Amino acid sequence: MANPVTAVGGRSSIKPSITHVIFDMDGLLLDTEKFYTEVQEIILARYNKTFDWSLKAKMMGKKAIEAARVFVEETGISESLSAEDFLSEREEMLRTMFPTSELMPGASRLIRHLHANGIPICVATGSHRRHFELKTQRHCELFSLMHHIVLGDDPEVKQGKPSPDVFLAAAKRFEGGPVDPNKILVFEDAPSGVLAAKNAGMSVVMVPDPRLDSSFHETADQVLGSLLDFNPSEWGLPAFDKAAS
């Protein structure tokens, strides 16, 4: 397999030593992006339009209302459907889908490994509380290993990703925080999330959906096909126990 560090254009192979880790949630820990895609395809079909990955790239990772505005404006349907009406229509379908959310490959192994080795970990998501609770209801034990969770409707998160707000709030809430952004590694799947982490001065590993245009990989410090490919030692983090992996 190609070395993930050198495989992507021009970035340094010298990495800062990481002490704290922040996880994105949708599309990174949980396989929930597919639900948004499905619902948005259904809504757009009514207007004889198709939902594609260039639009998906502009929406993912953002707060609900921010993503909704992008959706109605970019598709040219804002005269017929307001961002607010889009959200309430979408809601009904999502409410039944979210409780079925499954973990992404490698999420459980990495969270449990970092937690067992005393590395402080947290979640920083654009999702608001109601959606967070629906999505995580089958995964409460795993999410309880997080030191804290920062949600998109947190009062400190004035703007969604690519603003650094959610990651800066997450860095503050670690024990003894704020933690130096140089010592924090963020895991993200979305272009807006990768930018938000860089805007916060943090290192970022991107685990993108393969359908996302590869031009979005350039901002990340490392790009992986799956969380299963992550090598903690490259970042100064405890190595996986060979017998357990």
Ligand SMILES: O=P(O)(O)OC[C@H](O)CO
């Ligand atoms: O990817 P997250 O966890 O920031 O979630 C953002 C939205 O809710 C889904 O794109």
Ligand SMILES: [Mg+2]
């Ligand atoms: Mg995400």
